Amino acid sequence: MPTKRDLLDLQFMDARCKLIDLAAFLDRIERHEGEPDFRLAAFREALPILLSEKPNRARAVLEALSDQTPEPIEAATIQGAFGAPQV
Template identity: 50%
Template sequence: MPKTRPKRPSTRSPAPTAVKAVVDHGFIPVRAKLIEVAAFFDRVERHAVADDFRCAALREAAKLLVDGKPERARRILESLSDPTTEPEAISSGKAALGAWQRPVAAAIFRRKR
């Protein structure tokens, strides 16, 4: 019985067909999501609520999609996340909103009282 050699990790690049499969497999679902995002922005603009902080956060995050830098998913997630490390002194009682809102409005409101 012939001895089998242990497989060595390949140092060659993936075959062109394997690389093409990344696009073949993911393009249509991503295309649909991109159209869905565009439709969302059309709706919020049509109803004059595009100035909502969440819409602004999405517009800023969308810029990261085309900046040509790596780790887009991580950077987009971080751009939408609360960067603070200290807990709030008083809970706002709000559930997660999907985008972080700077607490500027609350400080202005307290000063006017």
């Protein structure tokens, strides 16, 4: 079984790159005009989950960015998903 050090050696640079990508994404959002929508709000609400020390953070982030509505919508207005629940 790998140690924490082994995992850091193998995956730190990839995780570092993803974190920098997230920071750049937020910088781009802040530089542009207009009002953000529900997706940015959901994204910001999910960020503290990353810093928590609770187990299953990936699941918690996925659930925070998922529509928990139990009833299906009558008809789709687009082909695809928004990636965050609309509130």
